[in-house]
Amino acid sequence: MRPSLRHLAAAPSAALILAAWPAAYAAAQPAAPATAPAVTAFHVDRVIVGDGTQIADAIVVVRGERITDVGPAARVRVPAGAKRLELTGYTLLPGFIDAHTHLTSIDNDGGDLAVLKETPAHGAIYATINAKKTLDAGFTTVREAGSTDYVDAVVRDAVNRGLIPGPRIHASGPALGSTGGHADVNGWSPFLAVPGTGVIVDGPDAVRKQVRTNVKYGADQIKIVATGGILSVGDAVGAAQFGMDELTAAVSEATRLGRKVMAHAHAGDGLKAAVLAGVASIEHGSLVDDEAIGFMKQKGTYLVPTLIILEEIVTDGARKGVPANSIAKATAIAGDRRTRLRAAYQAGVKFALGTDATSDIHGRNGEEFKYMVDILGATPMDAITVGTMNGATLLGIEKELGSVTAGKLADLVVVKGDPLRDISLLARVSYVMKGGVMTKQP
Ligand SMILES: [Zn+2]
Numbered sequence: 001m002r003p004s005l006r007h008l009a010a011a012p013s014a015a016l017i018l019a020a021w022p023a024a025y026a027a028a029q030p031a032a033p034a035t036a037p038a039v040t041a042f043h044v045d046r047v048i049v050g051d052g053t054q055i056a057d058a059i060v061v062v063r064g065e066r067i068t069d070v071g072p073a074a075r076v077r078v079p080a081g082a083k084r085l086e087l088t089g090y091t092l093l094p095g096f097i098d099a100h101t102h103l104t105s106i107d108n109d110g111g112d113l114a115v116l117k118e119t120p121a122h123g124a125i126y127a128t129i130n131a132k133k134t135l136d137a138g139f140t141t142v143r144e145a146g147s148t149d150y151v152d153a154v155v156r157d158a159v160n161r162g163l164i165p166g167p168r169i170h171a172s173g174p175a176l177g178s179t180g181g182h183a184d185v186n187g188w189s190p191f192l193a194v195p196g197t198g199v200i201v202d203g204p205d206a207v208r209k210q211v212r213t214n215v216k217y218g219a220d221q222i223k224i225v226a227t228g229g230i231l232s233v234g235d236a237v238g239a240a241q242f243g244m245d246e247l248t249a250a251v252s253e254a255t256r257l258g259r260k261v262m263a264h265a266h267a268g269d270g271l272k273a274a275v276l277a278g279v280a281s282i283e284h285g286s287l288v289d290d291e292a293i294g295f296m297k298q299k300g301t302y303l304v305p306t307l308i309i310l311e312e313i314v315t316d317g318a319r320k321g322v323p324a325n326s327i328a329k330a331t332a333i334a335g336d337r338r339t340r341l342r343a344a345y346q347a348g349v350k351f352a353l354g355t356d357a358t359s360d361i362h363g364r365n366g367e368e369f370k371y372m373v374d375i376l377g378a379t380p381m382d383a384i385t386v387g388t389m390n391g392a393t394l395l396g397i398e399k400e401l402g403s404v405t406a407g408k409l410a411d412l413v414v415v416k417g418d419p420l421r422d423i424s425l426l427a428r429v430s431y432v433m434k435g436g437v438m439t440k441q442p
Contacts, residue, residue, distance in 0.1 A: 037064030038436070039082040042092055043317060044414065045074060050094040050388040051402030052381055054420070060092055062410040063138045065436035070404050085431075091418055093267050093384060094403050095140025095167075095411030095434065096426070097391030098365045099304045100262075100283055103127040103134065103144060103310035104168070106362075114183055115195050121374060127155040131166025133363030136440050138413035139170040143385030143395055145262065145356070146183070146198055146223040153218030154183060165439060168411075170395055174199040175215040175223040175264070176207060176250065181241035182229035182333035184265065198225060204249035207242075210291025211253040221395075224279070226263040227270035230313065230329045240270030260396065262304070266333075275301050280392045281352065281394055285311070286337040288344045291379035296349045302394045305341050307371035308327035308361060310334070320359055338375050345376040352394045353387035366427035380423040388428075410436040 040062045045072060047058040059076040061069040069076050078084060104123030105114075127147075134142060146150040150372035156169035175198030177183020185196030201210045211222055226247065228239040242250075247263075254261045260280035265271035267287035274282060275295045281302040282288070288296070288303065296303065312320070315335050317327040345351055353372070355365045372383040392402025400409050414431035 010047060024422075032071065039063045039079050040436075041076075041078040041082045041084045041432075041439070042087060042412070042414065043085065043089045044090045044092045046091050046418065047404050048093045048384055048386060048419070049090060049383065049405070050380070054143075054381075058092070060404060060412065060414070062341045062433065062436050063273065065409055067404060067406050067408050067412075072421070087431075089413060090414050090416055090430065092404065092427075093138075093146065093413045093419070094416070095401070095413055095432070096138045096366065096387050097141045097143075097353065097395065097402065098134070098139045098304055098355055098357065098368075098387075099143045099302075099352040099358045099391050099394055100145045100166075101130075101134065101142040101365075102146070103130045103142070103155060103166075103357070103362070104147045105358040106130070110429050115148075115197055119150050123147065123149070123151040124154060125150060128158075128164050128166075130174075130362040131155060131159060131164060131169070132355070134357070134431060135165055135167045137363050137365050138415075138426070138430075138432050139167050139365050140320055140411035140432065140434045141169040141170070141391070141395065141397070141401060143262070143354075143391075144172045145219065145264075145354075146172050147173050148195070148197065150174070150217045150219075152383040156218075158218075158351065167434070168401075169222075170219055170220040171218055172223040172262070173217055173219040175225055176201050176210050176214075177225040178202055178241045178246075181225055182227070183225045198223075200244075204245045207246045208253045211250055211257070211259075213255075215257045215259060221259050221280075222250060222261045222273070223283075224250050224261055224263050226265040226274040226279075229267060230266075230268065230310065230326055231431040234260075237333060238267030238270065240273060242270070242273070244273050244277065245325065247273055247279070260394075266361075275299055284310075284340065284356075285344065285363060286333055287340050288346075288349075290343075293344050293347050293349055296344070297347065300350065302352050302390070303344055303416050304342070304348045304352050304394075305345075305376070305418065307341070307375055308355040308358035308364070309358065309369045310337065311375075312361070334345045340383075342376050345378060350390060350394075351376070351378075351386045352391045364427065364428065367424075369426045370424045380420045383423060384426075410434075 047055045056277040104127045106126040153171040158185040159166035263274035263279040311329040389402040412433040
């Protein structure tokens with residue numbers, strides 16, 4: 001993640017240094033507004049910390065961009081002059097983390113044709129709209145899962161410069177796919193130059209060069225397409241689409257450059273090969289088998305199950321304009337998918353929340369929590385940990401984000417009611433704070 005100029009300007013340390021300067025020096029300065037950073041205190045019925053614990057009748061103090069105190073109301077001292085929010089009946093949680101989004105998409109559920117009609121400018125406009133919807137839903141951090149032409153990196157930088165509202169974005173740049181695979185666009189004449197939905201690379205050397213290229217142009221992680229998909233033509237969902245040599249090249253090169261790899265994989269040998277090559281997360285994992293579950297536990301690989309999108313393709317795909325072939329693919333595996341993902345979760349594989357937000361899912365990301373409870377059998381508390389601290393750990397930002405902890409950045413969400421009793425409340429957030437700035441309130 002890149003620190004934003006706005007964050008640097010608001011850093012409490014800068015204000016403290018100014019305050020400590022000799023008066024003579026301060027007097028020589030042009031009338032600089034050396035005011036102390038704003039302090040906000042939330043008093044709520046409960047804080048769900050993000051690590052599986054909660055604090056009843058709690059106060060959270062935010063100074064500048066950071067949390068400075070969290071604890072029972074009887075213990076926490078609210079500084080004089082703080083803006084105090086008395087939120088009886090409310091619950092405060094860490095900002096949510098969606099580890100699988102496609103901010104640059106709006107109507108791509110229509111299938112392959114978008115790549116023939118749209119330009120990177122479309123993606124930039126869609127992403128500008130979707131970034132605000134996502135932040136308003138309480139998702140203060142997202143990991144993009146493949147964006148052609150590096151639009152996700154551009155939008156990330158625009159958010160960080162304060163030009164547009166949005167979550168903290170971890171960009172991928174284009175996903176790496178193989179010829180004829182899920183990131184390619186298939187079924188057209190070989191005499192037409194049809195672009196892929198990712199970048200098409202074959203062989204370890206091409207994979208290595210593309211990892212370097214993505215990092216050069218701003219990728220925070222690498223997305224690779226290891227098996228077939230649901231929304232693609234002519235490939236089985238579990239078919240391996242890269243060789244072990246190519247997957248290993250992707251992981252070793254990304255690791256050398258300080259990046260993690262996220263692998264699209266639904267099932268079979270392609271999923272196992274990605275795990276054994278050392279990817280940080282398996283995306284979808286629809287038909288993960290017992291052997292793969294064993295490998296994932298052994299390697300510490302995360303599973304990002306993207307439940308909402310696949311459920312809705314089955315129940316609502318026709319209305320959304322999803323091609324019949326894709327609905328048939330999703331429906332055929334729906335029952336087994338629920339069984340296998342639940343088996344992986346119950347066996348102790350690490351999970352992070354991811355929606356695969358495309359189409360009309362942007363801004364509805366919080367509905368994923370209920371699917372985790374219903375399909376995986378997660379407790380509401382564990383589902384919240386999956387959508388906060390686990391996501392932060394997967395993204396490598398757990399020291400700064402992912403829990404309501406003194407010293408961390410103040411990315412916070414407040415919902416009315418108790419989500420431990422009704423997890424669906426997380427789809428309707430009342431307050432959102434990002435880096436100490438209130439971005440949504442009733
Ligand atoms: Zn995706």
